[in-house]
Amino acid sequence: MNALRTFIQTRRRMLAAGAVFLVVAGFLQFAGANPAQSQTITLTAYPSDADPAAPDSKAWKDALPIAVPLTAQAGTYAAGGGSIPTISARALHHKDQLYVRLEWTDATDDESTARVQDFSDAVAIEFPARAATSVPSICMGQADAGVNIWQWRADSQAGIPEVTTIHPNALVESYPSTEDLFFTARAAGNPVANPAIGAVQNLISRTFGTLSPAATQQVLGKGVYKDGKWSVVFSRPFAGPDVDQASFSSGTKTDIAFAVWNGSEGDRNGRKSVSAFVTLSISAQKLPGTGGGNDAMVLTIALLSLLGITALGVGLAVYGYREGRTS
Amino acid sequence: MPKVYNWQIGREMDYRFANGPAKLQFAAVFNTNRCIACQTCTMACKTTWTFSPGQELMWWNNVETKPYGGFPQHWDVNILTLQEKANPGGQTWDVSKKDPAKAPYGSFSGKTIFETADQVNNMVTGYIPPEDDWKAPNIFEDAATKHSPTGVSLPEHAGWFFYLQRICNHCTYPACLAACPRNAVYKREEDGIVLIDQNRCRGYRKCVEACPYKKSMYRPTTRTSEKCVGCYPRVEGTDPLTEGLPMETRCMTACIGKIRLQGLVKVGADGLWIEDRQNPLYYLVNVAKVALPLYPQFGTQPNVYYIPPRWVPRDYLRQMFGPGVDDAIAAYMNPSRETLAVLQLFRATQSIVFSYKVEQGPKTGELNVGGQKRELFNDTVIGYDSRGKEIVRVAVDEPVIERPSQVAMNTI
Amino acid sequence: MEQPRTPGRAFAGMEPLAAGLVCAAGVELLVLRTFTRTAVHIPGIEALAGPYNVVADFGRFAYYLSVVLLIAALPALAWRLWRSGDLAARVAGVVVVAFIAAAGGARWGIVSGYWIDAASIGAVLLLAAVGPSFAPWRQAAVAGAFAAAFALSGTHSLAQTATDPSLRFDSGGLLTPAEVAALLFALGTPLLVMRQPVRKEWLIAGAAAVLAYAVFAGNPWTTRILLLWNAGLSGSFPSVVYGAAAGAFTLTVVALFRDGRRLEAFGLLLLLGGGIGLHSTYQTGLVVAGAGLFLAGASAMRPGRAPARSAVIVTEPRGRAQARVAVATPRPSSSPR
Numbered sequence A: 001m002n003a004l005r006t007f008i009q010t011r012r013r014m015l016a017a018g019a020v021f022l023v024v025a026g027f028l029q030f031a032g033a034n035p036a037q038s039q040t041i042t043l044t045a046y047p048s049d050a051d052p053a054a055p056d057s058k059a060w061k062d063a064l065p066i067a068v069p070l071t072a073q074a075g076t077y078a079a080g081g082g083s084i085p086t087i088s089a090r091a092l093h094h095k096d097q098l099y100v101r102l103e104w105t106d107a108t109d110d111e112s113t114a115r116v117q118d119f120s121d122a123v124a125i126e127f128p129a130r131a132a133t134s135v136p137s138i139c140m141g142q143a144d145a146g147v148n149i150w151q152w153r154a155d156s157q158a159g160i161p162e163v164t165t166i167h168p169n170a171l172v173e174s175y176p177s178t179e180d181l182f183f184t185a186r187a188a189g190n191p192v193a194n195p196a197i198g199a200v201q202n203l204i205s206r207t208f209g210t211l212s213p214a215a216t217q218q219v220l221g222k223g224v225y226k227d228g229k230w231s232v233v234f235s236r237p238f239a240g241p242d243v244d245q246a247s248f249s250s251g252t253k254t255d256i257a258f259a260v261w262n263g264s265e266g267d268r269n270g271r272k273s274v275s276a277f278v279t280l281s282i283s284a285q286k287l288p289g290t291g292g293g294n295d296a297m298v299l300t301i302a303l304l305s306l307l308g309i310t311a312l313g314v315g316l317a318v319y320g321y322r323e324g325r326t327s
Numbered sequence B: 001m002p003k004v005y006n007w008q009i010g011r012e013m014d015y016r017f018a019n020g021p022a023k024l025q026f027a028a029v030f031n032t033n034r035c036i037a038c039q040t041c042t043m044a045c046k047t048t049w050t051f052s053p054g055q056e057l058m059w060w061n062n063v064e065t066k067p068y069g070g071f072p073q074h075w076d077v078n079i080l081t082l083q084e085k086a087n088p089g090g091q092t093w094d095v096s097k098k099d100p101a102k103a104p105y106g107s108f109s110g111k112t113i114f115e116t117a118d119q120v121n122n123m124v125t126g127y128i129p130p131e132d133d134w135k136a137p138n139i140f141e142d143a144a145t146k147h148s149p150t151g152v153s154l155p156e157h158a159g160w161f162f163y164l165q166r167i168c169n170h171c172t173y174p175a176c177l178a179a180c181p182r183n184a185v186y187k188r189e190e191d192g193i194v195l196i197d198q199n200r201c202r203g204y205r206k207c208v209e210a211c212p213y214k215k216s217m218y219r220p221t222t223r224t225s226e227k228c229v230g231c232y233p234r235v236e237g238t239d240p241l242t243e244g245l246p247m248e249t250r251c252m253t254a255c256i257g258k259i260r261l262q263g264l265v266k267v268g269a270d271g272l273w274i275e276d277r278q279n280p281l282y283y284l285v286n287v288a289k290v291a292l293p294l295y296p297q298f299g300t301q302p303n304v305y306y307i308p309p310r311w312v313p314r315d316y317l318r319q320m321f322g323p324g325v326d327d328a329i330a331a332y333m334n335p336s337r338e339t340l341a342v343l344q345l346f347r348a349t350q351s352i353v354f355s356y357k358v359e360q361g362p363k364t365g366e367l368n369v370g371g372q373k374r375e376l377f378n379d380t381v382i383g384y385d386s387r388g389k390e391i392v393r394v395a396v397d398e399p400v401i402e403r404p405s406q407v408a409m410n411t412i
Numbered sequence C: 001m002e003q004p005r006t007p008g009r010a011f012a013g014m015e016p017l018a019a020g021l022v023c024a025a026g027v028e029l030l031v032l033r034t035f036t037r038t039a040v041h042i043p044g045i046e047a048l049a050g051p052y053n054v055v056a057d058f059g060r061f062a063y064y065l066s067v068v069l070l071i072a073a074l075p076a077l078a079w080r081l082w083r084s085g086d087l088a089a090r091v092a093g094v095v096v097v098a099f100i101a102a103a104g105g106a107r108w109g110i111v112s113g114y115w116i117d118a119a120s121i122g123a124v125l126l127l128a129a130v131g132p133s134f135a136p137w138r139q140a141a142v143a144g145a146f147a148a149a150f151a152l153s154g155t156h157s158l159a160q161t162a163t164d165p166s167l168r169f170d171s172g173g174l175l176t177p178a179e180v181a182a183l184l185f186a187l188g189t190p191l192l193v194m195r196q197p198v199r200k201e202w203l204i205a206g207a208a209a210v211l212a213y214a215v216f217a218g219n220p221w222t223t224r225i226l227l228l229w230n231a232g233l234s235g236s237f238p239s240v241v242y243g244a245a246a247g248a249f250t251l252t253v254v255a256l257f258r259d260g261r262r263l264e265a266f267g268l269l270l271l272l273g274g275g276i277g278l279h280s281t282y283q284t285g286l287v288v289a290g291a292g293l294f295l296a297g298a299s300a301m302r303p304g305r306a307p308a309r310s311a312v313i314v315t316e317p318r319g320r321a322q323a324r325v326a327v328a329t330p331r332p333s334s335s336p337r
Ligand code: SF4
Pocket: B034, B035, B036, B037, B038, B039, B040, B041, B042, B063, B165, B254, B255, B256, B257, B258, B259, B260
């Protein structure tokens, strides 16, 4: 009888506790208050006094890079790529603009898409759209969480070539018309055909095949190829112009992923080297002085205490084992 | 991967998309036996669609000299090689599995270009011909396989060549469309014309890589791919000339050799042609079986049909047009009264002929073809437009007109 | 009368909470971390936006519930570890509390990302380090393998995140050892079973192995990326290895449940849910809770201590040795050797 009563009481207590848990969880979900904190590799954008727009700006000297591994995109048609194993990323902010500098090794400088077999080197950053409530699928976003992609292309930076530059010996008596109307894609408003597009395209996507230009095109970018390496700087003002695009502010975090296309490998669209999402943290504080071995000291203390406690644990284990034996 | 029915290979096959709704399909018959490679068709297309910067190497219509020529060079040999590598020794036909409606040429037991691709890296087996391959629209013009000092005779010429006229096939299962990761290529429900959306194309050239006929082409000045548009304003009937009635394309109507007939055929949602006995294209392809698809084994179900050249070694032709070649040549060499009448419709009018009628005429002669006696009749074929109105009437016997001898020498 | 030193019994009360946490985290893992991330690959999913959103919201709810349960479970676990009286267990309890404090501090911006990362690795390592003193060697070894994998993978992130250049190094080489340790962990779990598995257990484990192998071999890329996101593994070894790992792990969990060793089973499942490496304080929390529960449950298996739940303790004053003899369990298969 007593046992039964205890059982019912515990049952009741458990039900009550369960109800409390459910209500609290529901409340958190409703409020969108996530008590957990992301711990993925973090790229921190510290404030910079100098203008970091140029890839070789001195502002980048002290910005610490993170090395992000890249892999072939092999999940979805059109798969392939993987010829660029890592990309090095740095970030800064200056006058409420976010700057991201990417650097990777590529033996060939592919800037022309003049011939049918030529593809351009390119690099892109992917952010969750402002409207995304959870980290979107890295693969071009998902229906309930879109992504904002900034793509820099070497061929766009180089500009659309004239036939006479592609083929110096070509002889064309005359073209009946060189109006935009006869550059069909240009006339159709296609950004890739627009000679004034600039090096960076600002795109949005909500799953494969839905990639389209964002409503505004204010992302700037500049790439430099030197000594077998591309360095590209992207920049955009913090405020996202609409919910489909990313938005930033000092002291917040978001996610960031990278993709690199190697033109000479035939990389384009899905065929590329891709990273997973890492965290982008926009720091309000300046980078702690480079000399301050603060981290190093605390880490040493931590390591020492760890060793101590391990020794203690092993000691206790031995002791416990002996005790067990002797009793 | 959805399954679709491809009647040209007589079986189901894998294709990225299921059949969509379809009403009419752009189709044409080219009679290779009559082409003189004057390239009037080529220039008709060029001067209409591809005369602007960046389109210099683009020939949506081209006429090439087989077997050596090709635009781009060796396109067909290259695809056949890729396919053979992917399925060594397996690219064969089973002609015992014939069915008049669903498998008129038998069943292809090999793999299509969709079936040899892994569907992850590529939807279609193909390649991008490098720029140099596109530089000569009719390379090896008139080059025969060998010199025949003693002359040649049917059925197979010792030294031979022939002209192959090529435009986009507006395939029922387009490879270009299946390959586009952005779904920028689309096939129109109303006429089956395959177009590249010039707003969405991002110049990935997956269609250039995938189209086995290499009829999707890259334009560096817009960084997009362009292709034959099937002269869709004419097919729609928006050209003022025909007052709202569907009209044949530029390359068709310009044809000097009268080798081309183009129109629209009724198709069902399963990719099969709906019976339409009096449509001249339906008649030539499905009843007389005198015209065959180009490389049906690729699996795209192309919609330009060829009357094979009757002097060319049959194994070459079987590879190019499938196992229907022998019947098609027989039907062409010794045509029925109806076939002969329908052949008169080629280039008789610019408007699309939707149906025809043959009025029988008197016997006008006898011939001996390959040991067979043949009678000739002066039948008359009458063509009707989309509204059933008569638009053309041609007799088998061409009227002989003698010019008066006094006409000045330089008058034509 | 002094409380008998039966840590296992002290933790029995954790079971309902642990069960709830395992269920919530499991649903979260399957729906939120797996389904919604792969749904984009399902043809025609756009047309099913309504049902999809319901499922995704359900997954998100499971996430929040899991977080709440975790926030409740960690202090409860720490309290019981402390109460058990064992010095090592007390250390473990302190570690758990320290982790909660650090994670909370990180969330409210008091503790920097770097420090919560270091603290996470430290917490997991410490739990494994004190393990041998209150859990048998088998459990300690299994927990040790997991902790090694977690720490190696976590150190890679740490090396990438340090603001002090002197703490940066090319840490990519740590990922393969991490993967090896993680696989050893999974492959080593059957050590815990300590008896011949019965036919049914073999069958279930075999099915899990075949399924894992099939998924791996069938769609390697998606599986790998999911494994990377969910469990921090790169999936770079042959598919067979992952199939075997899945089989071994399943075998152990099923056998542990059958033997009534639920806390250990829950602990293992939570380790799986948390994965190796640093993802978020939530996932690290799952690992801390998992390691704690696993070792706590294991403490009951230590020679000289009564098994947790089903023990009948003869309380008449007798010597230790006699007490051990008097221990009886309902199922012979689960008696400690
Ligand atoms: S116009 Fe006619 S005859 Fe001349 S090349 Fe073209 S298809 Fe041949």
